[in-house]
Amino acid sequence: MPILEAINIRKSFGKLEVLKGISLSIEPREVIAVIGPSGSGKSTFLRCLNKLETINDGTIKLDGEIIAENAVYPPEAQLRPVLKKMGMVFQQFNLFPHKSVLQNIIEAPVCVNNVPKNEAVETAKKLLSDVGLSEKINNYPCELSGGQQQRVAIARALAMNPEIMLFDEPTSALDPELTGEVLKVIKALAAKNMTMIIVTHEMSFAKEVADRVVFMDEGNIIANDTPDKIFSKDNETPRIQAFLRKFEG
Numbered sequence: 001m002p003i004l005e006a007i008n009i010r011k012s013f014g015k016l017e018v019l020k021g022i023s024l025s026i027e028p029r030e031v032i033a034v035i036g037p038s039g040s041g042k043s044t045f046l047r048c049l050n051k052l053e054t055i056n057d058g059t060i061k062l063d064g065e066i067i068a069e070n071a072v073y074p075p076e077a078q079l080r081p082v083l084k085k086m087g088m089v090f091q092q093f094n095l096f097p098h099k100s101v102l103q104n105i106i107e108a109p110v111c112v113n114n115v116p117k118n119e120a121v122e123t124a125k126k127l128l129s130d131v132g133l134s135e136k137i138n139n140y141p142c143e144l145s146g147g148q149q150q151r152v153a154i155a156r157a158l159a160m161n162p163e164i165m166l167f168d169e170p171t172s173a174l175d176p177e178l179t180g181e182v183l184k185v186i187k188a189l190a191a192k193n194m195t196m197i198i199v200t201h202e203m204s205f206a207k208e209v210a211d212r213v214v215f216m217d218e219g220n221i222i223a224n225d226t227p228d229k230i231f232s233k234d235n236e237t238p239r240i241q242a243f244l245r246k247f248e249g
Contacts, residue, residue, distance in 0.1 A: 001064065003028045003195055004049070004164060009058035010071075011041075011048055018044045020219040021058070026164070029193040033206035033227075036216035037243060042199045043168050045216070049197070050086045050166065051079070062086065063163065084112070087157030087165045091172050093149040095141040095156070101128070102137045105156045113160065120159070127155035131185050147178030151185055158189075165189065167198040203247045207231050215240050 002025040011019040018041045026032055034042050047053040049060060051067060060067040065082045066074055073079060095104050105127065106120040115123075128134050131151040141149055150170055157165060167186065171179040183205050189196065190209050200206055206213055206227065213230040215223040217239055223230060235241055 002026055002061075003063060004197075005059070005061045006045075006049060007059040007061075009045065009048055009060070010056045011044055011053060012056050018219050019048065019055075022216075022219070022221045024214065024221065024224070026195060026197065029195055030211045031190050031195075031209055032197045032212050032214060033210035034197060034199045034214045034216060035201070035203070035206055035230075035243075036222075040216040041219040042216050046088075046166050046168050046197065046199055050083055050088055052088075084160060085163040087160055087162035089150070089153050089157050089165065089167045089170050091169045093141070093146070093153045093173070095149055095153060097141050100138050100140055101133070101144075101152050104141070104152060105159050108156070109159050123159055124155070127158055128152075130158075130188070131155050132181070145178060146174045147181045150174065150182045154182075154185055154189075164195040164197070167196065167200070169199050169201065171200070171202060203231070203244065215243070217243075 004026040006022065006024045008021045008023055009019050010021050022045065036042055044053060048055050055068055055071050057071045059069045062082055062085055067079065067082055099107065102121065102124055105124040106117065109115040109120040109123065110117055125137065128137055131154060133148060133151055136144060136148060144152065170186065171182050174182065183202065186198065187209055210227050212224060213227050214221055215230060222239055223237055229235065230240065231244065
């Protein structure tokens with residue numbers, strides 16, 4: 001049974017239709033890389049999955065529970081526990097600038113999940129160790145590099161113990177030399193069988209880590225296949241060939 005199902009998702013901003021009836025199912029422990037040109041609807045699709053954007057049509061289910069059915073959402077009290085099963089990591093980190101690294105990580109578990117503070121602190125320490133930032137526990141975001149901030153953002157999302165992680169171009173705001181440290185953390189999550197959907201422009205990373213690659217263009221899913229088939233020089237889809245040529249050399 002799929003852990004996440006998106007069926008016939010449509011999303012418009014005014015007269016601009018950004019998602020044109022796309023469908024995607026994700027199995028538990030799968031890693032899905034979503035690639036495609038800028039403006040193809042990749043980030044909007046991700047934001048629709050966890051209701052950061054509301055959809056105009058379609059159905060979204062997580063673990064068989066309804067997030068939206070025919071674009072109708074359940075009451076907030078019913079929906080909130082379902083949405084908490086998804087962790088989200090953004091392009092721009094979105095850390096609280098006035099809170100320390102530790103405070104950023106324990107805020108949601110303590111305030112939203114009612115986890116005892118001492119328990120949340122222990123979890124935060126373990127997660128910071130996992131992402132290689134134990135020594136930064138009392139620092140503030142302004143004292144960290146972009147790569148370090150993004151690793152803290154990943155730890156913060158994991159602190160809520162999500163069933164699935166959504167990554168919206170997690171390295172796009174980073175200098176090339178900082179990208180590797182973030183991708184290393186995501187690779188480690190893949191090795192631990194975390195279910196993930198990753199919108200990315202890192203083609204070699206998508207090829208290495210993803211179980212499936214979804215190619216989006218102009219609000220549609222053009223291809224949904226294994227990395228070997230998507231990135232094959234024998235791929236017969238001209239639009240994908242033209243896109244991938246930009247990353248050669």
